[in-house]
Amino acid sequence: MKRRAIKGIILIIFFNLNVLFIFLSTDAQSDLLSINNYNSVLYNSSINVTQPTDLVLSEGDPTNNTLSWNLTDEGPFAYLGAYSFTNDTIGADPLGWIITEGLLTETSIVYENDGHHMVAKLTDNNPSNTTSMTNSFMDNQTEATIEFYWRTSSGTSSNYFRLSDNDTWIIYFVNFASEFRYWDGSYHTICSSINNQWYHIKLDWNSTGWQVEINGTLYGSAYSYFFANPMLDGLDAFKVYTHSNTFGYDIYIDAVDYSWASGYYPYRIKNYKDYLCAIFENGTLKTSWMQWSDQIEVEYNVSAVRLGLGFHNVSLVYNDVDGLWNHDDVMVTVKEWELPNILEIIQDPADPTYQDDVNVTVHVTDNTQVQAIFIETDPRTGDYLGLYSFANETIGAEPSNWNVYNDSNCSANIIAEIDGHSKVLKLHDENPVGIVYMNNIFSNNYTEGTIEFYWRTSSESSSNIFQIWDEGPVIHFRNFEGEFDYWNGTMYIPVCGSISNRWYHIKIDWNSSGWQVEINGTLYGAGYSYVFWAWMNNGMDAFEIYTAPSGSSFDTYIDAIDYSWAPGYYPNRNKDQLGVSNHSMTLISGTSTDGFWNFTFSDYPFNKNITYRVFAMDLFGNTNSTSQYSFGVFDMFVPNIVNITQTPATLTIVESVNITAHVTDNLEILEVLVESNHTGSWGTYSMNLISGTPQNGTWNFSFANYPINNSIWYRIIAIDVAGQINTTDYYNFGIFPIISWSVILGYYNNFYIGVGNNQQCALNFTLENRGNTILLNLNFTIISLPANWNAEQYSQVVTNLVPGANVELLFQITGYNVDENVQYPIIIYFEATIYETGQQCFDNITLLVTGVKTGGFKIWPITIILGVAAVATIIIIQRRKQSYTDLKLKGKTKKVDEWKFSSILPQSITVISTDLMNRINQIKRLTEEERELLIQHVALLDEEEAKKWIKVAKNLYLD
Secondary structure, three states: OOEEEEOOOOEEEEOOOOOEEEEOOHHHHHHHOOHHHOOOOOOOOOEEEEOOOOEEEEOOOOOOEEEEEEEEEOOOEOEOOOEOOOOOOOOOOOOOOEEEOOOOEEEEEEEEEOOEEEEEEEEEOOOOOOOEEEEEEEEEEOOEEEEEEEEEOOOOOEEEEEEEEOOEEEEEEEEEOOEEEEEOOOEEEEEEOOOOOOEEEEEEEOOOOEEEEEOOEEEOOOOOEOOOOOOOOOEEEEEEEEOOOOOOEEEEEEEEEEOOOOOOOOOHHHOEOOEEEEEEEOOEEOOOOEEEOOEEEEEEEEOHHHHOOEEEEEEEEEEOOOOOEEEEEEEEEEEOOOOOEEEEEEEEOOOOOOOOOEEEEEEEEOOOOEEEEEEEEOOOOOOEOOOEOOOOOOOOOOOOOOEEEEOOOEEEEEEEEEOOEEEEEEEEEOOOOOOEEEEEEEEEEEOOEEEEEEEEEOOOOOEEEEEEEOOOEEEEEEEEOOEEEEEOOOOEEEEEEOOOOOOEEEEEEEOOOOEEEEEOOEEEOOOOOEOOOOOOOOOEEEEEEEEOOOOOOEEEEEEEEEEOOOOOOOOOHHHOEOOOEEEEOEEEEEOOOEEEEEEEEOOOOOOOOEEEEEEEEEOOOOEEEOOOEEEOOOOOOOOEEEEEEEEOOOOOOOOOEEEEEEEEOOOOEEEEEEEEOOOOOOEEEEOEEEEEOOOEEEEEEEEOOOOOOOOEEEEEEEEEOOOOEEEOOOEEEOOOOOEEEEEEOOOOOOOEEEOEOOEEEEEEEEEEEOOOOOEEEEEEEEEEOOOOOEEOOOEEEEEEEOOOOEEEEEEEEEEOOEOOOOEEEEEEEEEEEEOOOOOEEEEEEEEEEEEEOOOOOOOOOOOOOOOOOEEEOOOOOOOOOOOHHHHOOOOOOOOOOOOOOOOOOOOOOOOOOHHHHHHHHOOOOOOHHHHHHHHHHHOOOOHHHHHHHHHHHHHHOOO
16 A cells, blocks of 8 residues: 655635535546556655555455554644634745844744644844734724734743734733733733743733633633723734844744634634545545544445456545645455365375374465465364363363352253353253352452353243442343343343344453443444443452343353453454364465475374364465364373382381382383372372383382371372373381380389388389380489488489390389388389380389388288280370379378279379288279279378278279
8 A cells, every 4th residue: 555645736615614625527536546656655744544454355255345544643733713824835924914024033934833833933033123923903803802822932032912902002911031921001920931832822802901811721810901001992903023132032823813703713723624535446536525633534345246356446535734635545456266276185104103293285276375274183072262161060060160049940050062062051940930140250350351151042031141240230231032132220222132042152341431242243332332330440350140030941051251361361262162273384385376385293192083174265265175184193002010119128117118110111101100098098199210211211209208007008000101001909018016015023022111211222123025116225214202312323224125025123212201101102204215116105103112110010012003004006105194292192191082083193003002902803893994093092092091992982883
């Protein structure tokens, strides 16, 4: 497309309404738009043109193709007025004005200044001379208005505006030293000004005075400014001039207008000249002339059927601010119709194997030129794309990520297929007063956006509502009894009709001003002209779909809901389907009219038949395609898991267990997994290739953390690149420690100590390891002695104790203030490390020492209480203990007033007499736990008190 300036004789006639009509003879038009001059170019137009591209159409095609131009006037602008200077001559005096000039001063017309076209310029470069322009009125004006634009290049300029009556100054208005002022016998400041800025000035007067409006601000309102001299007959002249005391500046005047001028209206000078444009086709005017200013979009439809074979020049003709005529041309070519010819298709290799690239080459010819060749892979699936395409949903389930509510006899479930759409949401409503409702909450608010979806109904009497919310419904759109309509806040407005059992693609767009909807490709409410139900405040935050009670049973179907803010969105994405991929082919030799095109399949799945066909499209949009071709690489062999090694094979201590697997495959192994329950639940974990290749390699996984006393089960899963899978049997390992020990006292051993001070007593006992674990660093420490007692050695350490072994401990005790027949507890704390698990175990060993008189004391046999102090299969043995200092065993043991068994009594090693033990054994129906608690309790009492407690216990268990 080219543009050219046409300079010729144009007849311009002004009518009363100031509409410019252009009369061109047929010969002039033909010459103006001659195709022979198609390549000439316009460089200096003030109009910016955004033009359409050239078209090539196929013969017989009835489709209308819209050519669209955008004309934008970028200035300068010819502002309206009685004296707009538009038709004056550049460099000449302004027409209709008397000009005075001195040495180095001048008044003349210039082409442009800061967006104003054709303005008067007053230049003053002489400190003792001036230049002026004066316009005399045909009639005296006692009440009138003058408007004009003014601009100065310097803040130090001095510029005068005088309105006179018989050469007497009446209104004396000046701009001096960056201020607007007026004189009525003395100067008064009106307002400040700045240089290099256009000012719109409007002077009004009547018989009482005058006022001035400067850039929209009124000064001297109600005509309160006084005249410089009394007005006699009415004002009859307007003069603009520079002052002789200042120099070196320029003054600009534009669009001087008078209220008595023809066609005047207030502020007319703020508007500017209109332009004309029209469409010519092959030199013939096809549209009426259109007036415009600022900007206009011009559209014109052409079709191959209307134009016929050949070349057609479609021109937009327009004028500009300089009165020059220009045209922008589009060449529309209509050619004979012919399909692209796909002569040959070659696939290499014909039977690919693993890692082979598959090259597809086609030979295509066309009578014009081939515009695009592409290869389409895989047949269509019916699964349309979208954020919520339901492709991965479970049939019969409700849709994921949607809130669903159903009344009785209503449901919302995924179905397999309907009318070419797979995995579709079905809303079933057979409740005459009930609904099916679903909504989706957005993660953000959106002040502008798009929602697209497919909709279908089984009955034209159905009612379906679609609402987009901003804390409440903003867009209310529905299908009701065979018609789409919307609610504007007052009433329902029809959009278009609909029929049942047909899919409709619906696309709703909104911005801050309103919304529009596209239904099956037709746009309604274009330019966002549909109004909201309620104002949008923060932006849309939810989308809801529901049925409305209609009195009949019907089904609604929804598919492929998509949002413009969804990842990967593009307009009309949900018109494409899953499984379909289009790939451009590359011209590798020849030309676009006779050439060879190529595409390479370098990454494709195994064990799948890859189907494809080739499409060719020429310059006219004519398309041709091949039949379907296919290839595939099929793997029928599962991976071979050669052997598995576990290190260590048998666990004796808690340590890392390494699993290695040797795996081979005819292709390549994609991954090897360990499936295990070592975390407490079943899971799969990746093994690492530590040697070899993916075809023949060794893979490793380490169990670093796992529970003891549990069987850890695992198996190996190998997957190759073709998706073939092999699994092993289950293997297991585990460590099961038994942690148990026993404190042994000789049956006839007695712990006693003489009455008085500084008495000696030897405490000796044996600790036997009865478990299957090794005890390390056994530490025995006395942690509790009666007041003022001490031990020769408080702690003893044993390095290790293997299962079945024992160690004898001896502590030498010295007692003070020992009373006769009083039992004194001594607590020895025991701890050790379990070699197999690395954990700690601990216990308290409590021994009772009885005070006796030397020379005739009674010996109490010592009985072992809980001969096995601890038997367990857990890592740490924990027991609840009671502080012996809380028992206050001083003198005689304190009597307990109420009998009860307590689980907080110390579970430890104690000694009591044989007589007390026999009494306890005589109590029938006593559980083992109760028996142990009773023994430990009476061990803290003296003999008589203990007997009383035993008697109370025996009475409790009588029938």
